[in-house]
Amino acid sequence: MAKMNMIQAINLALHREMEGDDSVLVMGEDVAVNGGVFRATEGLLEKFGDKRVIDTPLAEAGIVGTATGMAIGGLKPVTEMQFSGFSYNMFHQLEGNASRMRARSRGQFTVPLVIRMPFGGGVRALEHHSESKEVYYAHTPGIKVVIPSRPANAFALLRAAIQDPDPVIFMEPKRSYRSFKGDVADNPEPMQIGKAEIVQGGKDITVISWGAMFHDTQQVVEELQADSDISIELLDLLTISPMDAVTIAESVKKTGRCVVVQEAHRSFGPASEIIAHINDRALMYLEAPVKRVTMYDTTVPLFGRELLYLPSKGHIRKAIQETIDF
Amino acid sequence: MAKMNMIQAINLALHREMEGDDSVLVMGEDVAVNGGVFRATEGLLEKFGDKRVIDTPLAEAGIVGTATGMAIGGLKPVTEMQFSGFSYNMFHQLEGNASRMRARSRGQFTVPLVIRMPFGGGVRALEHHSESKEVYYAHTPGIKVVIPSRPANAFALLRAAIQDPDPVIFMEPKRSYRSFKGDVADNPEPMQIGKAEIVQGGKDITVISWGAMFHDTQQVVEELQADSDISIELLDLLTISPMDAVTIAESVKKTGRCVVVQEAHRSFGPASEIIAHINDRALMYLEAPVKRVTMYDTTVPLFGRELLYLPSKGHIRKAIQETIDF
Amino acid sequence: MPQKTIKEFSVEYLQILDENGKVDNKLEPEISDDDLLKLYHYMVLSREADTKLIKLQRQGRLGTLPACMGQEASICAPTLAINDKDWFVGSYRELGGRLMRGESLVKTMLLYNGYEEGSYNPDSPRTLPISVVLASQLLYAVGLAYASRQRGETDTVVLAFVGDGATSEGDFHEALNFASVWKVPVVFINQNNQYAISTPRHKQMNSETIAQKAIAYDMPSIQVDGNDVLAVYKATKEAVDRARAGEGPSLIESVTYRMLMHTTADDPTRYREDAEVEGWAKKDPITRFKKYLTERKLWNASKQKKLDADIAAEIDSSVKEFEAMSDFKPDAHFDYVFAEESELIKEQRAEFLENLKGDADNG
Amino acid sequence: MPQKTIKEFSVEYLQILDENGKVDNKLEPEISDDDLLKLYHYMVLSREADTKLIKLQRQGRLGTLPACMGQEASICAPTLAINDKDWFVGSYRELGGRLMRGESLVKTMLLYNGYEEGSYNPDSPRTLPISVVLASQLLYAVGLAYASRQRGETDTVVLAFVGDGATSEGDFHEALNFASVWKVPVVFINQNNQYAISTPRHKQMNSETIAQKAIAYDMPSIQVDGNDVLAVYKATKEAVDRARAGEGPSLIESVTYRMLMHTTADDPTRYREDAEVEGWAKKDPITRFKKYLTERKLWNASKQKKLDADIAAEIDSSVKEFEAMSDFKPDAHFDYVFAEESELIKEQRAEFLENLKGDADNG
Numbered sequence A, B: 001m002a003k004m005n006m007i008q009a010i011n012l013a014l015h016r017e018m019e020g021d022d023s024v025l026v027m028g029e030d031v032a033v034n035g036g037v038f039r040a041t042e043g044l045l046e047k048f049g050d051k052r053v054i055d056t057p058l059a060e061a062g063i064v065g066t067a068t069g070m071a072i073g074g075l076k077p078v079t080e081m082q083f084s085g086f087s088y089n090m091f092h093q094l095e096g097n098a099s100r101m102r103a104r105s106r107g108q109f110t111v112p113l114v115i116r117m118p119f120g121g122g123v124r125a126l127e128h129h130s131e132s133k134e135v136y137y138a139h140t141p142g143i144k145v146v147i148p149s150r151p152a153n154a155f156a157l158l159r160a161a162i163q164d165p166d167p168v169i170f171m172e173p174k175r176s177y178r179s180f181k182g183d184v185a186d187n188p189e190p191m192q193i194g195k196a197e198i199v200q201g202g203k204d205i206t207v208i209s210w211g212a213m214f215h216d217t218q219q220v221v222e223e224l225q226a227d228s229d230i231s232i233e234l235l236d237l238l239t240i241s242p243m244d245a246v247t248i249a250e251s252v253k254k255t256g257r258c259v260v261v262q263e264a265h266r267s268f269g270p271a272s273e274i275i276a277h278i279n280d281r282a283l284m285y286l287e288a289p290v291k292r293v294t295m296y297d298t299t300v301p302l303f304g305r306e307l308l309y310l311p312s313k314g315h316i317r318k319a320i321q322e323t324i325d326f
Numbered sequence C, D: 001m002p003q004k005t006i007k008e009f010s011v012e013y014l015q016i017l018d019e020n021g022k023v024d025n026k027l028e029p030e031i032s033d034d035d036l037l038k039l040y041h042y043m044v045l046s047r048e049a050d051t052k053l054i055k056l057q058r059q060g061r062l063g064t065l066p067a068c069m070g071q072e073a074s075i076c077a078p079t080l081a082i083n084d085k086d087w088f089v090g091s092y093r094e095l096g097g098r099l100m101r102g103e104s105l106v107k108t109m110l111l112y113n114g115y116e117e118g119s120y121n122p123d124s125p126r127t128l129p130i131s132v133v134l135a136s137q138l139l140y141a142v143g144l145a146y147a148s149r150q151r152g153e154t155d156t157v158v159l160a161f162v163g164d165g166a167t168s169e170g171d172f173h174e175a176l177n178f179a180s181v182w183k184v185p186v187v188f189i190n191q192n193n194q195y196a197i198s199t200p201r202h203k204q205m206n207s208e209t210i211a212q213k214a215i216a217y218d219m220p221s222i223q224v225d226g227n228d229v230l231a232v233y234k235a236t237k238e239a240v241d242r243a244r245a246g247e248g249p250s251l252i253e254s255v256t257y258r259m260l261m262h263t264t265a266d267d268p269t270r271y272r273e274d275a276e277v278e279g280w281a282k283k284d285p286i287t288r289f290k291k292y293l294t295e296r297k298l299w300n301a302s303k304q305k306k307l308d309a310d311i312a313a314e315i316d317s318s319v320k321e322f323e324a325m326s327d328f329k330p331d332a333h334f335d336y337v338f339a340e341e342s343e344l345i346k347e348q349r350a351e352f353l354e355n356l357k358g359d360a361d362n363g
């Protein structure tokens, strides 16, 4: 058990998986000599050599396309998109091949591929460096979308992603990379992709979030509970797709109220899917509309205004309060 | 007023806009000499010449990227993606530039661009030729997503799209291209992007669809009404984004029940967004969960099985019946 | 230091067996008699199968499919230059190559009848399914080549096909760049059949050759007469040998012609003249090859008669086998979303089966 | 017809003013004294501004920004070769070029302080905002060139910048291909500064030059000493003249070096040796240019003193103006979603303002 931040946990997970399985390799822009622009891949080159830790040419379709071939050919590539905002250059590769190869070939060819990508705002970055567009991936059949929130679950879920026989998009909330540390057991219970975590039980309202927003949400929840006698059930979604509809519905059946907090744009965002699952499975238990606390449907602003547009703690608090008071 | 099919209506709209405005041009793969693989652009080359009707090299990012520059430079390019399944090759261009130029430059540079793309299944096509992934575009700020269902609205909405000062994705349900004819007035009332159409009023249930599915849905609605005394309000969504939440909510407030029929995959699909709007605006009027009748979350099958996976009329009927009976 | 030339490049063209069947003996590649006959067999089989598939499509018994006539040398000769341990990464117009790789025509028909089962070919474990997203397959070809080296297969080569139109896609560029940087054993065969649907080469690119595009990557390349089996084979074999020897990738531009429609959905009379087609008919790769084999005493009329009969019988029995197939599991698609079924997929499968029952009940 | 050479190509290199400030008079381009001095002014301004911006970033007064030192010739000389009616399509490392185009340093600071207002430059209506999606800007540069011709501006040229790393992107290839097929007036300036963040040229590509990539498109190209203002100017001017004359696009590989970090978030000591940096310091473009101007009697110590003072004052007053700015409309972003506000955006703006009030109330 060691205290570490999320970047260290990710780095450790990569070390462990590369040690444990020769077929795992890491590739991307600046991942080898430089150790990645966020240092997620630091130390791997020295330990595993340049055939397994590859500084690729600067081309995202090239990275994901060749990695797809490597995966078909028996390797387990863990690719890095330097920022999620540049992952769209490879969207046709993912949608057209990696996500379909199993279905296309009736299981003859499969693609055990991981695509890691830092995403989300709040780090005073340039344009294209702050978006949260997990929906593009989540709406695509044949791939899984995972978003950790803490060092421990980043460690466990990245290992699960690398071991997964299918393509996994592993979106890393860059705002949480170094903002806090947490305990990480080097040999923890494996975590399963596809499960939301009930971080705390409660009975008055279900609050759902993931990624970096999870922490603001958790703080508000704690403050609200300190200030009042509201009992809040807090869920960390962790896997965006396939979504853990059952856990969500069971919680809402109990509480009858729900707030979803996401960095993604509102329209066609993940909260809409959560609401749809609640509609399907627990509508008659709802005592108030589910509230969506989200980025607006504007282009994500540069950092001068980004904190105004990201869900604020005040906004989260208000949403919970209004939903309770409804 | 003339009877024509949707392809003819689209072709006529292109003729009219090109006649009316010198800055409009048409470009894409095989759109000039061949008149487009569906003949949507037939006759334009002969009339407007090869500077305004361009057979481009085979590169979707190239088409949308250069068209973005043309639009910045004062032209109004109407691009064709041969099939929506190949539009992902240009996704980074659209997400990264065309959709953002207005916001990025505070309105100094704008992109009046139309991207036409046939989409959807039911025409016994090869892989990648049958998908309905309007969500990828609808979740992207700064662009509009329009889906006509009939010759008349295809004609009017394509003209509105070309006249629009912002990027419009115009998704054409290829199954409806030639399957029926309708009246098209050559000089109709202009139609506004952003409005759903109440095709028929009713009071027991709201049924929402768009594109090719709209027709199966309408048939089921007519059959049901013939067989029973259910009064159905039928909406044709027409604009996917920005969505006409008000019309949807007003209808559901009246009926208390709703079924959405879409070709898109279920998870993170348009129906989820419709449900979210109903949740926000009309939850307490709901007397039953909103039903989603959709493609499943599998890769779209080749045509041997596609009709099994597309929403069937039986499935639509069952969903309406169950929602009424709930 | 003033203005000076720092690099020089050239592009070569290779033809061995000319339009009249005359062979340049100095350049003639070594191919065993068996291989020559095998090659001829598959070229003829390809042409006959192609003709049959189009007929079946016209009768509504198959869906849209691409035509291959005219490109048999360009497709089959490269395939002869690799072996079973090598990977075959096609686009969608390599029927003859696929048949040489051991895929059955039954599978082809299944695929074009809309069943993914046609792309499941365990008998040809190193032949990838057809790829429709143009040029995208070149990137996984490069990755496959990397994987084979990484896994200690020092001998494996990847043969990857791409069309002239597809060279305009960014993926073409990225694939050639990655391949050259990694020096992986890939041989890129460009089927320059003059058209991308209706779009002729000169609207597709400003360069006179596709071979010269390899210069951007300091990659060996050559332009060959793609209707000349000997030239295509020789150029591919040399590239395959270089790749096996660890000398990296090559690009071969095979200049050929699509004699028929792009796919059965296409009408080529809209965009090209009959005279052009007739000109190319005179360069037919099979006629030319047959002349060569005849001159080498490997072929004669009675052998041809037997071959024609054999192939007709083979095609016939394949069509029968294909048409006898039925009973396609309706929910098969749920089996291939993930290795392990997720909860949502499980629920959706159940809903699907339930609806199916309902639809059946409703007639 | 046997094996034969069908095409030949070569790549030229141009240097006029060498590392020691020695000029090759036969190649010397015609530039007026005023223009030479203007060029020098902006190169020095760029260097000083760059230094200042990095300092402000280090003090937390600006966000992440790229460093330009060492590339001033490579950026400013091409900009001198176009005029105001021409389009300037940059990437993100062309500070000096932008200043020459009339953008104010205040705008630059606004942008790097996280305000889109910095990209609104009505005083420079044909200079596009910085572009971060690598190589994507090349495609809209090509479209702009097409539009200018189509709209009857027979004289307009588009100057487009791209880095060495960005040549690996598919968009680079697609842009050069479209430009060459359409024969549009674009001059592509490749800033080959040896690195893409930490990735050196030889991991980026197998080709020894970037200039040779133009051969794939039968497009004229040249490699120039990018730290030699005269060579960069001359090559660009010739390309611009060709473009204006309707002879189509060109690619210029400008061989230079990024002396500092990629951006302020980068630590170059992780991936390159000091010795390498020192080697390039000896090739500094400003030192070399100053020597040339001095030898031509256009420059002397007192002029330099005045220039230094002027520039210091200019930068100072820009910083003051920038720092005095406040009062940025919070909901400005809702203004630029669409030309006409949609219902949903209207509602969201109201919600936004409501929340803002709440947040303010909550302190």
Ligand SMILES: Cc1ncc(C[n+]2csc(CCOP(=O)(O)OP(=O)(O)O)c2C)c(N)n1
Residues within 6 Å of the ligand: B029, B058, B082, B086, B089, C093, C132, C133, C134, C162, C163, C164, C165, C166, C167, C169, C191, C193, C195, C196, C197, C258, C262
């Ligand atoms: C990325 C992509 N864009 C468009 C298409 C539609 N399309 C299918 S085949 C074709 C032409 C391909 O031409 P070429 O590469 O020369 O190959 P050929 O068909 O001649 O063998 C087009 C445009 C596609 N399949 N993929």
Ligand SMILES: Cc1ncc(C[n+]2csc(CCOP(=O)(O)OP(=O)(O)O)c2C)c(N)n1
Residues within 6 Å of the ligand: A029, A058, A082, A086, A089, D093, D132, D133, D134, D162, D163, D164, D165, D166, D167, D191, D193, D195, D196, D197, D258, D262
């Ligand atoms: C499509 C895309 N992928 C990745 C990045 C992240 N990134 C920003 S700059 C850079 C290196 C660019 O190198 P080069 O093209 O040589 O330009 P330079 O920075 O040297 O001027 C990278 C990888 C990006 N901005 N866009």
Ligand SMILES: [Mg+2]
Residues within 6 Å of the ligand: C163, C164, C165, C191, C192, C193, C194, C195, C196, C197
């Ligand atoms: Mg072709």
Ligand SMILES: [Mg+2]
Residues within 6 Å of the ligand: D163, D164, D165, D191, D192, D193, D194, D195, D196, D197
């Ligand atoms: Mg660089």
